[in-house]
Amino acid sequence: MANRYAIILAAGQGTRMKSKLYKVLHPVMGRPMVQHVIDQLKKAQLDEMVTVVGHGAEKVAEHIGDQCQLVIQEEQLGTGHAAMQAEDLLLDKDGTTIVVCGDTPLITSETYQALFDHHEQENAQATILTATTANPTGYGRVIRNEANEVERIVEQKDANETELRVNEINTGTYCFDNKALFQALKNVSNDNAQGEYYLPDVIEILKKENEKISAFMTVDFEETLGVNDRIALAQAEKSMKKRINEGHMRNGVTIIDPDHTYIGPDVQIEPDVLIHPGSIIEGDSVIKSEAEIGPHSEIHNCIVGEQTVMKQSVANDSNIGKRVKIGPYAHIRPEAAIGDEAKIGNFVEVKKAAIGNGSKVSHLSYIGDAEVGTNVNIGCGTITVNYDGKNKFLTTIEDDAFIGCNSNLIAPVTVGKSSYVAAGSTITKHVPEDSLSVARARQTNKEGYASRIRNRK
Structure with missing residues (x-):
């Protein structure tokens, strides 16, 4: 030659x-x-x-x-x-x-x-x-x-x-x-x-x-096609998208609506993945067999494990394990590692955090700069308070812990193995293993006081 x-x-x-x-x-x-x-x-x-x-x-x-x-x-x-x-x-x-x-x-x-x-x-x-x-x-x-x-x-x-x-x-x-x-x-x-x-x-x-x-x-x-203006650019985008999607479909991927599915040229997708309309998968993402993506999910530079389901959610620069349930409306931010069979539910944000196998963050929570063990349950409205205005600090939640709803974990802090944090607590100190931590003001009821407030107004 x-x-x-x-x-x-x-x-x-x-x-x-x-x-x-x-x-x-x-x-x-x-x-x-x-x-x-x-x-x-x-x-x-x-x-x-x-x-x-x-x-x-x-x-x-x-x-x-x-x-x-x-x-x-x-x-x-x-x-x-x-x-x-x-x-x-x-x-x-x-x-x-x-x-x-x-x-x-x-x-x-x-x-x-x-x-x-x-x-x-x-x-x-x-x-x-x-x-x-x-x-x-x-x-x-x-x-x-x-x-x-x-x-x-x-x-x-x-x-x-x-x-x-x-x-x-x-x-x-x-x-x-x-x-x-x-x-x-x-x-x-x-x-x-x-x-x-x-x-x-x-x-x-x-x-x-x-x-x-x-x-x-x-x-x-x-x-x-040569691209000389924005019209030709859109035509090239459409043609490239069709070529990429058809290649994946020939390799055993189900794309329900190829016209409304965007897959980048470097993405790897294994057979038997199901992709719903409105999904965008970009960067060096890898989607493992039998995963289900979308509808309306965005994935950039992520590994998504076998049989994981992600609905109406966004994930960036993270590793997601097998049989994980994500969404709807979850946000997986960079450097997250989600373990096998975990759950990241609706309106949950995870950033630079490891979530252990079988752990659940079901709804309305922020987990950032954290190490969460296996089989942990994190209740609704929980926040890892990781930032003091200058530095970020780590929250550690050990295996089998239970975090009650509306808890604030003020980092740096550790919740020990198999411990409970009562709902509504603000935790500032280490919680020992197998303990119950209650960190909230005692409730006081002043009977009849509501009428006095109304009359004052």
């Missing part, structure tokens, strides 16, 4: 996006467009990858980091000029170079691989990635001769009536013999209305030199 290189064109500011954010950093399913391109190209066994960024595009360079080499196009003078910026890195190398735009997030690694293979098998100097569409308006048309060979690319504005009826279009992605590419780029002219150097002119130059020009047609036009 020949050496393979890639040039990613990511220098455009994307004025039609009307955004302070560089176009290629706009996310599709939670990941910047250019990252989708890089991720898919990596799978094509490249020897070298170069990304062309624009002057001032520090954010693009910051995101890409050391994933590939970067070159700067100081002035945006067209796609041909952008490709020329990689000359110092690739000029004298033998092999095949793919040139792809950083705003085409939907092209798959399989398509890139097929394009490389076709180009090399055809022994072509240039190969155009093409597609067919029922409405080719706005795209350059690929014109073939009677032998089905590519004759030229005709832009919409230059096409005659016959050429306008051609529905095979240029997607803007190409493979070139690397040396032939840079040799031809030297001859590209900017003698046009925009005064720019266009990459498609390389095709015409090579054709005049009687070099072989080929085309590889992808069967999925939607995959080649």
